[in-house]
Amino acid sequence: MLQHLLRQFWHRKFKNILLSAEILLAFLLVFAVLAMTLRYLQLAQLPMGFSYQDVWTVEVLARDKGTVENDPVFYEKLKQGLSVLPEIEQLAFVSSAPYTPYSWRTNFYLANSSAIHKVYSLFAGDHIFDTLNMKLLAGRWYSEVDEGKTERAIVITAQTARNLFPGHINLGDVIGNIVSDDGSDLEKRSQLKIVGIVSDFRLHGELEAPENFAFMRFSPLSSERGVAVLLLKLRPGTPRNFEAKLNQQLRLIQSKFGSRIETLSDLRQTKLQEDITPLIAAAVIAVFMLLMVVFGLFGVLWQNTTRRIPELGLRRAVGASSGSIYRQILSEQFILTSSALIIGLLILVQLPITGTFGDDLDWPLFGLASVLAMVVIYGLTIICALYPAWRASRMSPTQALHYE
Incomplete structure (x- = not known):
């Protein structure tokens, strides 16, 4: 079964490479957003070292x-x-x-x-x-x-x-x-x-x-x-x-001096907004990228299922069950997604190995962000394949005979 799936994957290698590239880019963006979010959550749990409540600042300004x-x-x-x-x-x-x-x-x-x-x-x-x-x-x-x-x-x-x-x-x-x-x-x-x-x-x-x-x-x-x-x-x-x-x-x-009065609470709120803005921007880009991948992947799977009516109908004619057809489509999607994620992990693992981001991306944080990003990508791609797989599993041999 695996050999058959890999052969089918290879026959459509050029189209699969494009899909894998989209999934790879989406995985990298999701990883970046999750890594930033987890790092912020990690830092927020650490003691700050001082109390900002009921503290005001007065900056003396020379006129x-x-x-x-x-x-x-x-x-x-x-x-x-x-x-x-x-x-x-x-x-x-x-x-x-x-x-x-x-x-x-x-x-x-x-x-x-x-x-x-x-x-x-x-x-x-x-x-x-x-x-x-x-x-x-x-x-x-x-x-x-x-x-x-x-x-x-x-x-x-x-x-x-x-x-x-x-x-x-x-x-x-x-x-x-x-x-x-x-x-x-x-x-x-x-x-x-x-x-x-x-x-x-x-x-x-x-x-x-x-x-x-x-x-x-x-x-x-x-x-x-x-x-x-x-x-x-x-x-x-x-x-x-x-x-x-x-x-x-x-x-x-x-x-002779002017002054500017602010509260530490207000300064804190402003600083948090400044720090979180890049994360929000990255999250918005990642969401749009994921939507593009979802719609593109769903359309391609639908088109592939339609074009493969003779193949799938023939499998049904020789005795393949609807469940085996269903599992075949999902397995093909799993292999496609896995190939993109493996390449993505090989790229990302260089970051903690080289210490590019120091403590901002240590091994525990890298591992958790990678796992969560993989779960998100696997979940979305499998969801995209569910309806095309169900549609293919409902196909009868007579549809293949009448297909032109």
């Missing part, structure tokens, strides 16, 4: 489009002026707010090692951890006690600690180690002391893969550059119309 200088008087005035508002529980100065597209990447070096460790960082004031309700895993938060010390205090994430010191099983052993940041001049590299370790922190939200991350202490008294963003932790239930009161207070504090 002359210049930068905000590191002026201790200015920052103290902002802090004192906003602290009088009862709705504000805590505030912190940062170089950029979560969910915004800004980030700073630097290189970390260990003593007596030339290895380069790429680390994303955020310059933040002493109260950033309370403002974002972050969890300390080992050590302590940096604070005013670190002011004026030669070695600048930093807090790193657990992933960064494991990558910098792979031999340390206990995170507490990493506390107190010294690293240096990048710089063109070896002698001018800053010495950074690890004083605390927090859970993995994803600055750009739920759909960002965890990266090496470090918090660099910002101090109005000693930092080289200023920061232009404030994070405000508000009392739960603070209404949105508090923005007008906050704007008024900011104008009273400092009139």
Whole structure:
């Protein structure tokens, strides 16, 4: 039976190649959509490292489009002026707010090692951890006690600690180690002391893969550059119309700077929409491609069944049952689909083997996306073959004798 099916497949090889190419392309698109969806679901389950609820951002805007200088008087005035508002529980100065597209990447070096460790960082004031309700895993938060010390205090994430010191099983052993940041001049590299370790922190939200991350202490008294963003932790239930009161207070504090106020909830929603848009676009393309394959495949199978009336009628005349005809049509479709999927898998398996997408497409995710994509393609192609197969199985020998 299998030999007969393969012979029939080979006799119609040119038409089958075109159909296999359509099925192959549909399989690749479905795999891509499923792999992206599964990766997003995987990332959404990971801890984000901070809390965005009831946190607002205030970006200080220089009216002359210049930068905000590191002026201790200015920052103290902002802090004192906003602290009088009862709705504000805590505030912190940062170089950029979560969910915004800004980030700073630097290189970390260990003593007596030339290895380069790429680390994303955020310059933040002493109260950033309370403002974002972050969890300390080992050590302590940096604070005013670190002011004026030669070695600048930093807090790193657990992933960064494991990558910098792979031999340390206990995170507490990493506390107190010294690293240096990048710089063109070896002698001018800053010495950074690890004083605390927090859970993995994803600055750009739920759909960002965890990266090496470090918090660099910002101090109005000693930092080289200023920061232009404030994070405000508000009392739960603070209404949105508090923005007008906050704007008024900011104008009273400092009139030469403008401000832009947003909530982390709104920034999060915008970032999620931006991240999901490519997935939606890919899904729409995949759906249209699948519809083209379904309609094309159904039409071709219908046409093939009509053209094969003499062959199928002859099989019925020599004793073939309607069930065997039905299974033959479905089996032929199964072989056609399988040939396309095998080629597709041979192409896609190169991705995890070469590590093209790194952790975004590891072997478990690849395996699950492949299986689901195969189920979708097999299901659609078999559904397309059901009616033509049923129609062929109902054919009688007399139809073949009268066929012209």
